[in-house]
Amino acid sequence: MKKTNVETCQVTVVDHRKVGRVNERLPGNRHITDLAETFKVLSDPTRLRIVLALSMEELCVCDLATVVKLSISAVSHQLRLLKGRKLVVFRKQGKQVYYRLDDDHVIDLIHAAASHVRE
Amino acid sequence: MKKTNVETCQVTVVDHRKVGRVNERLPGNRHITDLAETFKVLSDPTRLRIVLALSMEELCVCDLATVVKLSISAVSHQLRLLKGRKLVVFRKQGKQVYYRLDDDHVIDLIHAAASHVRE
DNA sequence: GTTACAATTGATCATGCGTTCAACTATAAT
């Protein structure tokens, strides 16, 4: 009579002391998802171009659409996500809406990523 | 006879000097997509947990599966992506495969994101 | 008011992506 333990494979060699130590120090779910969301908003080429453009000068939606070669609607949708994650802020002037980066943390983040890419 | 310029709206108020300046300084497509890919690989909670776990100690796939509470298969798939982006490296020992972070840039990147999140 | 236009918003569609499942590979022990 052979032992048909189908499930044990998942647990046999687990080093529970290691796992325990790691689990203790892992950040909570809230923090993890916040971090993931921040990375996700920068994980799209279009949004990245928008952020890089705004790191140089303040630009209106129309200018941004020209820079990234997409419709104003598409750009507006992406700007909504960037606003949601507090990466950009805006200022209305007449019919135009001018966007700029919220702070310099964003550029630091991109620089950090850039230094990982070249290597 | 009214001028039916449907397309002009996209171009009328564009500040071409601004757009020109910005376009000149924007990184090339290759660099942008490389950056975006780096952010994307960190934009998933599971992968982020894996990376954070590996920033503490070297762990085998089995341990990682226990930590993130997912199947070994799921973890293996994510590790493949992390390997592809050079975030982790591995070492085989007997039947086990131990993973660790490739370098410390990765942690710096996560710290940079974390400092943007709390604010 | 009416017209013109910058920008936002919601719906739709196609594509991308994370997990699961099943099949397979590799290593170790008997």
Place this chain on the structure above:
DNA sequence: ATTATAGTTGAACGCATGATCAATTGTAAC
């Protein structure tokens, strides 16, 4: 060689997501 197990791989499924289109809002000019 056979058995057991750690890990990988490919297919499939369902959900998320980015671009487009149409409709709408808000502001300025007439």
